[in-house]
Amino acid sequence: MAFGVLLVLLLAAFFAAPLYASEVAGTTPSENHVTDQVTVDGKQVDVVSLDGIPIGPTWEQKYFLGADENGRDLMVRLLYGGRTSVLIGVEAVALTLLLGVPLALAAGFFRGRTDSVISRLLDFVWSFPALLLGFLFASAINLHGARIGPFTIEAGSKLIPVAVIGIVYVPYLARPLRGQVLTLREQRFVEAARASGMGHARLMLSELLPHLWPSLLVLGPLLFANAVVLESALSFLGAGVPSPEPSFGVLIRAGLDNVVVSPHLLLAPSVALVLVVLALSGFADGLRRGLAPHEELGSELVHGQ
Numbered sequence: 001m002a003f004g005v006l007l008v009l010l011l012a013a014f015f016a017a018p019l020y021a022s023e024v025a026g027t028t029p030s031e032n033h034v035t036d037q038v039t040v041d042g043k044q045v046d047v048v049s050l051d052g053i054p055i056g057p058t059w060e061q062k063y064f065l066g067a068d069e070n071g072r073d074l075m076v077r078l079l080y081g082g083r084t085s086v087l088i089g090v091e092a093v094a095l096t097l098l099l100g101v102p103l104a105l106a107a108g109f110f111r112g113r114t115d116s117v118i119s120r121l122l123d124f125v126w127s128f129p130a131l132l133l134g135f136l137f138a139s140a141i142n143l144h145g146a147r148i149g150p151f152t153i154e155a156g157s158k159l160i161p162v163a164v165i166g167i168v169y170v171p172y173l174a175r176p177l178r179g180q181v182l183t184l185r186e187q188r189f190v191e192a193a194r195a196s197g198m199g200h201a202r203l204m205l206s207e208l209l210p211h212l213w214p215s216l217l218v219l220g221p222l223l224f225a226n227a228v229v230l231e232s233a234l235s236f237l238g239a240g241v242p243s244p245e246p247s248f249g250v251l252i253r254a255g256l257d258n259v260v261v262s263p264h265l266l267l268a269p270s271v272a273l274v275l276v277v278l279a280l281s282g283f284a285d286g287l288r289r290g291l292a293p294h295e296e297l298g299s300e301l302v303h304g305q
Contacts, residue, residue, distance in 0.1 A: 108181025
């Protein structure tokens with residue numbers, strides 16, 4: 001329950017970023033204030049000093065968490081960055097579900113050659129560390145863009161981390177679901193559906209898929225947490241969200257470059273990322289205990305490869 005409340009509060013804060021920026025901070029995530037001053041405790045203070053050191057947290061409406069080296073409000077950039085990372089995570093998980101669920105259903109239901117081909121493909125993708133595979137894919141697409149059927153992804157697009165993360169995590173979803181489908185297809189209700197003349201597609205959608213919902217509800221938040229972490233890692237390495245647009249990874253990279261003189265630039269996005277992942281992981285664990293208490297769903301996502 002506590003993790004669910006924390007998750008709701010974090011998401012609400014991130015998606016209220018435009019309101020906070022306009023009504024509270026009075027700035028935008030990209031607006032520079034290098035030469036401006038701000039009133040702190042009744043005194044006028046430079047947002048960025050003559051030595052290039054940005055102001056630290058004021059705990060007031062403006063520059064609540066301080067500013068970066070360009071005089072941009074860190075709280076505003078953090079909220080916008082959280083929204084960017086969360087949206088990329090949601091879209092990536094949606095792509096993982098769109099690809100992984102049909103593959104799991106087909107492999108587990110048809111078995112034989114279909115299962116062999118799909119399983120080998122999933123094993124190949126799963127055999128690489130997610131970060132390494134994601135970085136290689138994202139770097140390659142960022143160089144020249146990519147065309148997948150009728151869809152074109154331009155270099156530098158935010159669709160790149162969405163596509164890369166969505167594909168990288170397909171095995172982490174499809175492998176456990178395939179095992180469940182293999183078990184379900186032997187149950188009597190499936191035999192009864194076959195005997196009634198139900199076709200393969202309808203049988204998988206109406207008889208098998210509903211039994212996978214508890215697993216999907218548990219794996220979804222875990223995939224979401226991993227997607228946010230991987231997006232942050234890719235952006236930190238320069239292969240995700242392009243700087244200066246804020247995301248957790250972009251902010252952490254900028255904070256690391258200035259950690260000696262402005263530790264708040266690294267601390268704030270790092271704590272925010274940890275809170276998001278903690279909330280999602282705790283929420284997923286609560287769902288698992290309630291929906292599938294005897295199954296170790298998501299162990300590969302939690303413990304890594």
